[in-house]
Amino acid sequence: MKEIKTAFYLGDCLEVFANFEADKFDLIITSPPYADSRSKTYGGIKPDEYVDWFLPRSKEMLRVLKPNGTFILNIKEKVVASERHTYVIELILEMRKQGWLWTEEFIWHKKNCYPGKWPNRFRDAWERCLQFNINKKFKMYQEAVMIPMGNWAEKRLKKLSETDKIRDTSRVGSGFGKNVSNWLDRKMAYPTNVLHLATETGNRKHSAVFPKALPEWFIKLFTKEHDWVLDPFAGSGTTCQVAQNLARNSIGIEMLPENYELTKKNIKPTQYLLFEETQHETHYVTRNN
Amino acid sequence: MKEIKTAFYLGDCLEVFANFEADKFDLIITSPPYADSRSKTYGGIKPDEYVDWFLPRSKEMLRVLKPNGTFILNIKEKVVASERHTYVIELILEMRKQGWLWTEEFIWHKKNCYPGKWPNRFRDAWERCLQFNINKKFKMYQEAVMIPMGNWAEKRLKKLSETDKIRDTSRVGSGFGKNVSNWLDRKMAYPTNVLHLATETGNRKHSAVFPKALPEWFIKLFTKEHDWVLDPFAGSGTTCQVAQNLARNSIGIEMLPENYELTKKNIKPTQYLLFEETQHETHYVTRNN
């Protein structure tokens, strides 16, 4: 039995990073404030200033990430003056100068993207999930994110209600349960670098940063249980919530007090046994297994 | 009745461009040779040299494109030394210095991409379709690419039995018939900037550059009939073939004699009435309407 720690810090990540030793985290995954949006909350970083604002933070991330760890950056460039702004691609080039490897670019296809129609533009239905690494060799658990193959298995599994699945998988050795596992064995395939996820519209109070499925996918892919996950722009704490559910230790940093408070509500109370709070830090500790 | 011209040039586009007057084309769409691939055929442009190789060509494209025209560049960066190479994003930055506006980035999601799995990487299932313009205002015919709307209208119409639809639409002026037509009107929606297209596996002989549906979509979106389309890296002539079928004038440039010859076979013989060939040029002329 091991403890799963979930800590949340209030403050600008640039300052909070100083609290962490080097090579602490297995995965850093975050969706930083987009340029010019949330202007009231994050001081309104202008697109032209975005790279300079981000670089000192990515430099610290380089320090606290384990050499075989991964940094996933969910980001998308704004339209400025009828043009896609270049701060994202400039950031990639600058981060490489810092020592990051730009290993891969995943596409998050937003199935239910924001509506709208404009004279010379369609709806923006995708975001970048940039993968950065320190070494060419890094940890990756591909089997953890295998997906049902084709339509057949998908439809078949969708037909099973939750209770059916629980009941039948619990009957070990039963013909039906065996069939289910056969489907799973045979009909699983490795995914691609395109993720099809709908944004979550459930949270009414707060802007849904990314759907739970997004950090979930990357956490499964790049960490194993009891590894350490960091989200330096934690927002309403989705990453930490998912990490906790997956039995990963996690730390979130958020500079907005409202979000910081909200996070306490998002983390299910039944999942932590110990609650500590200092001026800058809240610890939720839960037990696993 | 107007002629639709389809011309094909043999040679390096950098030289062939000199034959064209300025502001000739309404759309330039191409899938240039990827860095380091097709090395035997295109002189093997190395990734590090790709930008320098491309820029003089994009400069000429800037000259021959109409001010309200569009340039669509289908491209994807190679993996070099376990990293995504940066030549594509560097190219974007350099082309902006030439005067291009980077208006948008469409994602081509390759639904049936080549299966495969690597230790540190999943299958690459997408490519960039970069949209460049000269002016902020450009021609765009959004209605030409509208797609059937999601579930709402579909489910609605499914409820109606065939006999119901026939009976009630025949009763002109009935309230019910009116409603049905309203549904039909609202059945179409504007697409997003993510294109879901399967790669074509038909052509075994030649590397499948892009599926017909890709140039088709952009030609419909950015040109009308009798406009001029250019593909400076025409390969086996897919763009010209599609343009001809859509009653657009088109010019293709290809430096490989094999491809040049292949194109004659790809363009259906029944569609051209006149055949002229000079040292560098082949004209297929067809009549429309």
Add this chain to the structure above:
DNA sequence: AGCTCTTATGAATCATTGA
């Protein structure tokens, strides 16, 4: 429970207005 149908809304973008 299993459907059908209604309704709210989300990291959007552009044109217009006002300071």
Add this chain to the structure above:
DNA sequence: GTCAATGATTCATAAGAGC
């Protein structure tokens, strides 16, 4: 002039209501 704030536009989801 430039910059910031507001309204209009619009569709894939999920939650909720009703049967």
